[in-house]
Amino acid sequence: xxxxxxxxxxxxxxxxASISRYHSKEIVQGERRELSIETFLDSLKYDAxxxxxxVVQDYENNEVLMVAFMNRxxxxxxLESGRTCFWSRSRQQFWVKGETSGHIQVVKGVYVDCxxxxxxxxxxxxxxxxxxxxxxxxxxxxxxxxxxxxxxxRLTDS
Amino acid sequence: xxxxxxxxxxxxxxxxASISRYHSKEIVQGERRELSIETFLDSLKYDAxxxxxxVVQDYENNEVLMVAFMNRxxxxxxLESGRTCFWSRSRQQFWVKGETSGHIQVVKGVYVDCxxxxxxxxxxxxxxxxxxxxxxxxxxxxxxxxxxxxxxxRLTDS
Numbered sequence: 001x002x003x004x005x006x007x008x009x010x011x012x013x014x015x016x017a018s019i020s021r022y023h024s025k026e027i028v029q030g031e032r033r034e035l036s037i038e039t040f041l042d043s044l045k046y047d048a049x050x051x052x053x054x055v056v057q058d059y060e061n062n063e064v065l066m067v068a069f070m071n072r073x074x075x076x077x078x079l080e081s082g083r084t085c086f087w088s089r090s091r092q093q094f095w096v097k098g099e100t101s102g103h104i105q106v107v108k109g110v111y112v113d114c115x116x117x118x119x120x121x122x123x124x125x126x127x128x129x130x131x132x133x134x135x136x137x138x139x140x141x142x143x144x145x146x147x148x149x150x151x152x153x154r155l156t157d158s
Numbered sequence: 159x160x161x162x163x164x165x166x167x168x169x170x171x172x173x174x175a176s177i178s179r180y181h182s183k184e185i186v187q188g189e190r191r192e193l194s195i196e197t198f199l200d201s202l203k204y205d206a207x208x209x210x211x212x213v214v215q216d217y218e219n220n221e222v223l224m225v226a227f228m229n230r231x232x233x234x235x236x237l238e239s240g241r242t243c244f245w246s247r248s249r250q251q252f253w254v255k256g257e258t259s260g261h262i263q264v265v266k267g268v269y270v271d272c273x274x275x276x277x278x279x280x281x282x283x284x285x286x287x288x289x290x291x292x293x294x295x296x297x298x299x300x301x302x303x304x305x306x307x308x309x310x311x312r313l314t315d316s
Contacts, residue, residue, distance in 0.1 A: 032307045032308070033305065035304040035306060037303055038304070040305075040306070053225050055213050055222055061220065062215075062219065064213055066271070079301075080302060110300045111298060111309075112306065113295040114289065114290050114297070118225040120296040130271075131272065132272050134272070137271040138276075138278040142268045142277075144195075144238060145194070146194055146198030147192050147198075148190070148193060149189065149190045150190070151269075
């Protein structure tokens with residue numbers, strides 16, 4: 001929606017153009033903070049394990065696809081490469097989404113929350129975001145009694 | 159979208175009705191797990207602090223409003239009361255959204271992810287979800303150079 005992140009330069013250009021379509025000039029001018037990448041990374045509030053929460057959302061229909069975690073370097077790689085990069089808590093290593101599955105996420109916009117401890121990453125998702133081959137990891141609805149119902153269909157690779 | 163959670167009984171009724179509108183009978187019948195609330199709460203994968211991540215999303219336009227954390231009891235209260243209840247890590251206490259601000263969140267659907275360590279809570283949001291009076295906490299766009307731009311307008315209480 002907001003920018004194409006295949007290259008930093010292109011990203012910056014498209015970003016500015018799309019903001020002006022959605023928002024008043026006053027707001028954009030009045031509340032823009034020109035930071036370096038290092039200053040931005042320093043400004044995030046990492047938890048005791050050095051992580052921020054990353055919510056990944058489909059940039060077209062706003063479906064929430066998954067939640068994962070990023071450390072400082074994963075945030076940098078995501079911003080600079082235009083592909084989502086996470087920190088795997090279980091494997092203790094970087095994890096570029098789609099590297100093995102081909103189900104890549106092209107970054108379209110990165111948003112930071114008020115507390116600076118969470119990022120919202122809008123992406124163009126190829127195939128399933130979920131390792132169980134659902135489009136979204138949130139494929140089970142829970143009712144007030146704790147009953148779970150699968151409410152999505154598994155994708156088939158063809 | 160999926161259920162009205164003002165009361166458990168009503169929630170269960172509407173939930174089943176709405177699922178049948180969106181999804182095939184085979185999927186609902188084949189992949190429904192009848193759990194008790196305790197079994198469901200036990201099945202979640204809490205982190206070292208006893209928390210799961212909760213992403214809160216507007217049930218109408220799918221805007222991601224905020225990210226917070228729930229412990230076992232907060233998940234239970236959210237499911238049973240139909241209002242979001244979180245665990246404040248900074249204050250180490252329960253926090254019913256809107257209790258003081260009036261900016262309540264009526265639960266419309268709760269989804270659990272594949273790893274069972276994150277919940278997606280679709281809500282009807284009254285006013286601003288963000289304590290800075292933006293509709294969403296994710297009101298700042300970050301570009302590849304780390305520059306931040308406010309891309310939403312503050313709501314005005316009238």
